[in-house]
Amino acid sequence: MPEIRKIDLVIIGGGPAGLAAAVAAWDDGCHSLLVLERDVRLGGILQQCIHNGFGLHVFHEELTGPEYADRYIRQVQERGIPFQCDTMVLDISPQRLVTAVSPAHGLVQIQAGAIILAMGCRERPRGALAIPGTNCAGIMTTGTAQRLVNLESLVPGRRIVILGSGDIGLIMARRMTCIGAKVLACVELMPFSSGLTRNVVQCLHDYDIPLLLSHTVIAIEGRERLTGVTIAEVDLATRKPIPGTEEQIACDTLLLSVGLIPENELSLSAGVSLSEVTQGPLVDQNLLTDVPGVFACGNVLHVHDLVDEVSEESARAGLAALAWIRDPAGPAGSSLEPIRVRDGKGVRGIVPQQISRPVQPPKLHLTFRPDAVYKQATIRVEVDGETVLRQKRLIMTPGEMAVVDLPTGRFDPASAREITVHVEVSA
Amino acid sequence: MFDVTIIGGGVIGAAIARELARYRLSVVLLERKSDVAEGTTKANSAIIHAGYDAKPGSQKARTNVAGNALFEGWCAELDVPFRRNTSLVVAFSDDDLPGLEDLVARGRENGVPGLSLIDEAELRRREPNIGPKARGALLAETGGICCPYELTISLATHALLNGAEIRLNTPVTAVRRENGVFVCQTPQGPVASRALVNAAGVYADTINNQLSEDTFTITARRGEYLMLDKRFGPAFQATIFQMPTPMGKGVLITPTVEDTVILGPTAEDIEDKDDVRTTAGGLDQVLRVAALSWPQIPTRHFITAFAGLRAHCDRNDFILGEAADVPGLFNAAGIESPGLTAAPAIAVELAGQVADRLSAGKKDSFKPPYATRKPFRLMNQAERETAVAADPAYGRIICRCESVPEAEILEAIRRPLGATTLDGVKRRARAGMGRCQGGFCAPRVLELLSRELGVPQTELTKFGGASRILCGTLGEMPEPQPRAGQERTGETHA
Ligand SMILES: Cc1cc2nc3c(=O)[nH]c(=O)nc-3n(C[C@H](O)[C@H](O)[C@H](O)COP(=O)(O)OP(=O)(O)OC[C@H]3O[C@@H](n4cnc5c(N)ncnc54)[C@H](O)[C@@H]3O)c2cc1C
Numbered sequence: 073m074p075e076i077r078k079i080d081l082v083i084i085g086g087g088p089a090g091l092a093a094a095v096a097a098w099d100d101g102c103h104s105l106l107v108l109e110r111d112v113r114l115g116g117i118l119q120q121c122i123h124n125g126f127g128l129h130v131f132h133e134e135l136t137g138p139e140y141a142d143r144y145i146r147q148v149q150e151r152g153i154p155f156q157c158d159t160m161v162l163d164i165s166p167q168r169l170v171t172a173v174s175p176a177h178g179l180v181q182i183q184a185g186a187i188i189l190a191m192g193c194r195e196r197p198r199g200a201l202a203i204p205g206t207n208c209a210g211i212m213t214t215g216t217a218q219r220l221v222n223l224e225s226l227v228p229g230r231r232i233v234i235l236g237s238g239d240i241g242l243i244m245a246r247r248m249t250c251i252g253a254k255v256l257a258c259v260e261l262m263p264f265s266s267g268l269t270r271n272v273v274q275c276l277h278d279y280d281i282p283l284l285l286s287h288t289v290i291a292i293e294g295r296e297r298l299t300g301v302t303i304a305e306v307d308l309a310t311r312k313p314i315p316g317t318e319e320q321i322a323c324d325t326l327l328l329s330v331g332l333i334p335e336n337e338l339s340l341s342a343g344v345s346l347s348e349v350t351q352g353p354l355v356d357q358n359l360l361t362d363v364p365g366v367f368a369c370g371n372v373l374h375v376h377d378l379v380d381e382v383s384e385e386s387a388r389a390g391l392a393a394l395a396w397i398r399d400p401a402g403p404a405g406s407s408l409e410p411i412r413v414r415d416g417k418g419v420r421g422i423v424p425q426q427i428s429r430p431v432q433p434p435k436l437h438l439t440f441r442p443d444a445v446y447k448q449a450t451i452r453v454e455v456d457g458e459t460v461l462r463q464k465r466l467i468m469t470p471g472e473m474a475v476v477d478l479p480t481g482r483f484d485p486a487s488a489r490e491i492t493v494h495v496e497v498s499a
Numbered sequence: 500m501f502d503v504t505i506i507g508g509g510v511i512g513a514a515i516a517r518e519l520a521r522y523r524l525s526v527v528l529l530e531r532k533s534d535v536a537e538g539t540t541k542a543n544s545a546i547i548h549a550g551y552d553a554k555p556g557s558q559k560a561r562t563n564v565a566g567n568a569l570f571e572g573w574c575a576e577l578d579v580p581f582r583r584n585t586s587l588v589v590a591f592s593d594d595d596l597p598g599l600e601d602l603v604a605r606g607r608e609n610g611v612p613g614l615s616l617i618d619e620a621e622l623r624r625r626e627p628n629i630g631p632k633a634r635g636a637l638l639a640e641t642g643g644i645c646c647p648y649e650l651t652i653s654l655a656t657h658a659l660l661n662g663a664e665i666r667l668n669t670p671v672t673a674v675r676r677e678n679g680v681f682v683c684q685t686p687q688g689p690v691a692s693r694a695l696v697n698a699a700g701v702y703a704d705t706i707n708n709q710l711s712e713d714t715f716t717i718t719a720r721r722g723e724y725l726m727l728d729k730r731f732g733p734a735f736q737a738t739i740f741q742m743p744t745p746m747g748k749g750v751l752i753t754p755t756v757e758d759t760v761i762l763g764p765t766a767e768d769i770e771d772k773d774d775v776r777t778t779a780g781g782l783d784q785v786l787r788v789a790a791l792s793w794p795q796i797p798t799r800h801f802i803t804a805f806a807g808l809r810a811h812c813d814r815n816d817f818i819l820g821e822a823a824d825v826p827g828l829f830n831a832a833g834i835e836s837p838g839l840t841a842a843p844a845i846a847v848e849l850a851g852q853v854a855d856r857l858s859a860g861k862k863d864s865f866k867p868p869y870a871t872r873k874p875f876r877l878m879n880q881a882e883r884e885t886a887v888a889a890d891p892a893y894g895r896i897i898c899r900c901e902s903v904p905e906a907e908i909l910e911a912i913r914r915p916l917g918a919t920t921l922d923g924v925k926r927r928a929r930a931g932m933g934r935c936q937g938g939f940c941a942p943r944v945l946e947l948l949s950r951e952l953g954v955p956q957t958e959l960t961k962f963g964g965a966s967r968i969l970c971g972t973l974g975e976m977p978e979p980q981p982r983a984g985q986e987r988t989g990e991t992h993a
């Protein structure tokens with residue numbers, strides 16, 4: 073084995089999360105830094121998202137995915153931040169020893185001072201849903217289809233049914249229509265779309281693509297290539313198909329947009345504990361996992377709707393990792409029992425899951441998803457049973473991540489033990 | 500004219516081909532699908548049964564026990580995975596305990612070594628995840644697991660290296676015997692031979708009944724399965740069977756040699772011998788019944804579901820050997836479970852019979868199996884380093900779930916009997932077998948297949964025939980109809 077390199081900060085993944093973290097850490101003075109990316113270019117999933125709608129928050133203009141990625145890639149290049157593409161990280165040890173492989177450099181090991189996990193997420197495959205039927209050709213995830221169409225000019229199908237109305241499903245419904253394919257329906261199990269409202273309007277309504285809510289695909293037909301699917305309405309309470317509502321749709325392709333799973337194989341190898349709900353690492357307000365010196369941000373932490381939020385979150389991770397490198401012991405009091413943050417009524421997947429002491433910064437950035445659609449809702453934050461904050465929202469849906477900034481002045485950080493966030497329908 | 504034609508490239512046909520290749524005989528294997536192991540052999544429980552199950556005195560019992568004894572050696576020689584993980588037949592009520600003793604007795608009669616009864620405490624010590632109703636079990640120490648398609652590909656390749664011809668995409672549409680010569684009709688023309696081995700799986704009755712008066716009927720009996728992510732591989736060490744009860748045969752749970760977990764199968768007779776669909780009812784039943792063995796099945800972590808067809812024969816046993824009324828016709832028919840286990844025994848026996856019939860002796864030299872390299876995912880650090888240093892294509896990981904480098908995909912395509920389809924690559928290199936089921940690597944594998952085979956990506960298939968992955972290129976698409984909405988023009992067409 074060649075000599076083990078030592079690098080202060082190793083960032084795994086060169087998507088928007090990894091790049092924003094790298095730029096923030098660099099600008100704050102961390103110049104022993106390396107971004108490792110398995111693809112041949114930086115930019116992550118954005119490279120295949122050629123639609124617009126990115127960057128409204130960060131750059132105050134509408135960019136396409138590659139344009140948005142390019143802004144960060146240029147920042148990385150201008151600063152001369154070291155990165156290595158075509159490099160797959162294979163393993164991270166709990167002691168932060170990173171093993172990676174690439175055609176250019178072979179197998180290398182790097183001892184990292186701190187690590188930022190920024191590996192993004194992957195799509196749930198058909199098997200995860202156990203949709204009955206044949207295992208024929210013509211079934212793929214929407215992200216795979218997006219890559220084929222946008223990066224390789226290949227057409228996955230001509231008569232298409234899309235299962236799942238998450239953002240990628242919606243965007244691909246429009247994209248497939250625009251390349252001349254016929255999208256017959258977008259089928260959604262829940263009584264609401266899990267995508268952003270603007271995408272439902274711009275990608276389905278504008279193209280007369282039917283959105284079948286409370287429906288699912290119950291069978292897949294076709295020996296060799298897909299010939300059709302059977303859909304059915306589902307019971308609102310049990311989500312089981314209602315007999316008698318079956319309908320056959322003849323099609324050659326089924327695209328699946330049935331959920332994204334944070335890609336945490338490496339996190340597990342490092343010994344990081346994951347949340348059952350977000351399927352991402354458990355972190356504190358500094359995005360530090362339960363393994364010392366290992367941070368997480370972007371889609372590997374929890375699936376985001378907007379890349380702008382990914383960039384903001386990841387910049388915080390970059391700064392926090394650098395602070396940790398400079399002072400791993402942390403300020404006085406950091407060994408005290410942290411404050412736990414819990415999902416309350418109507419709340420799923422709150423991040424961070426704990427607040428380390430001393431409680432900084434002055435505002436705690438909490439994100440979560442409501443478990444259903446709520447109109448005239450109130451977000452209520454409780455600290456040890458006492459309500460410390462209420463915020464009204466006209467509408468909340470699981471498709472849009474909710475954010476509350478909790479000022480630490482609202483409670484006594486020294487004595488607080490548990491923060492719980494609820495979503496309630498306003499009286 | 501060949502000496503021997505084998506119809507069917509499942510584990511049985513491939514094993515017979517390999518054994519026949521030891522003799523001074525010209526051998527051709529005809530397989531209708533685009534690859535070997537595309538029939539029942541790719542979709543079963545992959546258990547190397549101990550042999551306590553089959554009726555004493557039956558062909559099943561005899562070849563099961565003999566096949567089990569040969570299996571480990573065969574897998575070692577071919578360098579394919581095998582694990583003697585033991586089998587447990589679990590009784591889930593005190594009433595079922597006596598049944599276990601009957602199984603032990605039957606097993607002893609069949610000549611199965613290493614059978615014993617274990618009590619509840621010992622069972623729980625071995626298998627902490629077993630359900631609360633478990634009361635005790637039969638332990639079969641010779642039970643094992645293997646990888647049926649890898650075994651079959653290796654066997655067919657070994658046969659190929661020793662002179663046998665393997666013709667894929669070659670369905671036998673009719674067969675007759677004329678002046679002592681067998682003629683198989685195929686779309687590519689007739690194939691003539693002195694002897695014929697019928698290893699056509701669920702279609703073996705069709706082949707036999709065209710030639711022999713002694714007809715039989717094979718019914719396809721479908722079994723459905725669910726497969727769990729490899730994270731749950733350690734949930735059980737042994738293969739867990741449920742003691743059959745008047746309520747049903749139960750379903751099994753087993754680790755695979757690739758560390759995933761299989762749950763199933765169901766049993767349903769079906770009309771259509773190609774219908775390998777899974778059904779809502781079937782998958783529900785698997786889950787419901789398996790919960791007795793494992794109450795906490797992690798249902799969020801299934802990676803795939805599949806079904807296989809048992810070739811159930813109306814004679815309730817394997818039909819092995821030369822047909823009484825057709826000299827030179829050798830049947831290996833009705834090979835339902837434990838056919839995989841029995842394959843080595845069946846192959847040695849049938850090849851011997853065929854060679855005797857044709858008075859053929861063994862060749863002087865027999866080439867060793869195709870040398871495979873240890874997969875990257877199983878290499879240690881030093882081995883990986885050496886591999887990447889020697890070939891940079893080991894440094895580019897194509898399948899992230901199973902850590903399959905480009906070098907192994909290329910090898911899967913370039914090797915003898917190389918992959919020509921996406922599933923072919925999957926079965927040889929594991930790319931696309933993991934938890935994302937090819938979502939990430941499929942486009943990359945298509946690129947490599949296209950480059951290596953010199954075939955446009957749009958022509959490539961999942962498993963041959965009409966199973967095309969793609970429907971064309973952007974340039975070939977019709978103009979979209981005008982719509983109210985607008986995607987940024989300019990990017991619409993590439
Ligand atoms: C199809 C789709 C459509 C979207 N549409 C919009 C939209 O319209 N507007 C919007 O604002 N947002 C949108 N988003 C969301 C936004 O693009 C994502 O939130 C963002 O890309 C997440 O950034 P990330 O860096 O966390 O993950 P990614 O972009 O996925 O980057 C992760 C990177 O890590 C690399 N990596 C992973 N594992 C390893 C390893 N072991 N070794 C080395 N490298 C590794 C990957 O190759 C990848 O480049 C969309 C997302 C998708 C998937």
Ligand SMILES: Cc1cc2nc3c(=O)[nH]c(=O)nc-3n(C[C@H](O)[C@H](O)[C@H](O)COP(=O)(O)OP(=O)(O)OC[C@H]3O[C@@H](n4cnc5c(N)ncnc54)[C@H](O)[C@@H]3O)c2cc1C
Nearest residue numbers: 507509511531538539540544546671700722809838839840
């Ligand atoms: C649900 C299930 C579970 C099982 N579990 C186990 C187990 O745990 N352990 C065990 O030992 N066994 C098990 N078995 C049995 C085992 O899988 C089979 O016995 C074995 O795979 C049979 O192999 P084969 O070669 O006879 O059949 P196949 O693999 O079906 O091969 C027959 C081949 O012939 C080809 N063919 C058919 N007709 C023609 C034609 N006209 N021209 C050209 N080619 C043709 C087909 O395409 C096919 O590839 C199980 C079976 C099933 C279905």
